[in-house]
Amino acid sequence: MGSTEVTSVPKKSSENNDIADIYGPNLKILPCNNQVKELQTILRDKNTTRSDFKFYADRLIRLVIEESLNQLPFSKCVVTTPTGAKYNGLKYQKGNCGVSIVRSGEAMEQGLRDCCRSIRIGKILVESDADTHEAKVVYAKFPDDISERKVLLMYPIMSTGNTVIKAIAVLKEHNVLEENIILSNLFCTPIAAKSLVTAFPQMKILTSEIHSIAPNHFGQKYFGCSRFIVGETTNIQGKDI
Numbered sequence: 001m002g003s004t005e006v007t008s009v010p011k012k013s014s015e016n017n018d019i020a021d022i023y024g025p026n027l028k029i030l031p032c033n034n035q036v037k038e039l040q041t042i043l044r045d046k047n048t049t050r051s052d053f054k055f056y057a058d059r060l061i062r063l064v065i066e067e068s069l070n071q072l073p074f075s076k077c078v079v080t081t082p083t084g085a086k087y088n089g090l091k092y093q094k095g096n097c098g099v100s101i102v103r104s105g106e107a108m109e110q111g112l113r114d115c116c117r118s119i120r121i122g123k124i125l126v127e128s129d130a131d132t133h134e135a136k137v138v139y140a141k142f143p144d145d146i147s148e149r150k151v152l153l154m155y156p157i158m159s160t161g162n163t164v165i166k167a168i169a170v171l172k173e174h175n176v177l178e179e180n181i182i183l184s185n186l187f188c189t190p191i192a193a194k195s196l197v198t199a200f201p202q203m204k205i206l207t208s209e210i211h212s213i214a215p216n217h218f219g220q221k222y223f224g225c226s227r228f229i230v231g232e233t234t235n236i237q238g239k240d241i
């Protein structure tokens, strides 16, 4: 069967209103165009090679990070052009940091560093019990003054949302204000989106897609390693890479 050409269809404003009605004003979806949809399709396709997966994941990550940075505060400034003219512009406000949730969140660190060269990046490791899916924090390391910073929290997949909810609870224990957190995500299920906006209504969320099927193979395919619990010999995910 031959391919059918698809013209770019921007999201109607009514669809964006639907998202706001369901999830509130602080959850935003990366504007969908054919390029974004193609990246999502490649990442969901089981036949995508690992090298292609990493390449196209990095492209989607870059788009999500750029849009997440757009949620941070900017201040007005005036610069002088080479011809001596004044230009009224914007400048990015300092006082931000990144926090990645190990391990899939680490895939998003390079995209952030490509935009913000020397940004501080903290880490949280949350492990989920293979049977109960209960999430517990194993490790956390943040900049000392994290409570005074805006925090770009990075994790690509939200299935139940439990991992991210646990990580946010740790940030709040370190006195980070909910309204200072921007959650940067690639794929989110409707259940996770609802849980997150209900638990943390002041937090901003930026995702590329809300869909009931979570591509839970992300970390395994991006890094090329299955996950093992130390001391156990079974692959806790039981999935192929």
Ligand SMILES: O=P(O)(O)OC[C@H]1O[C@H](OP(=O)(O)OP(=O)(O)O)[C@H](O)[C@@H]1O
Pocket (backbone or CB within 6 Å): 101, 102, 103, 104, 105, 128, 157, 158, 159, 160, 161, 162, 163, 164, 192, 215, 216, 217, 218, 219, 220, 227, 237
């Ligand atoms: O929203 P949740 O239900 O908490 O799930 C979020 C992600 O965590 C799990 O991945 P995995 O344990 O392999 O994480 P990793 O790749 O980051 O190690 C799960 O397969 C999802 O991809």
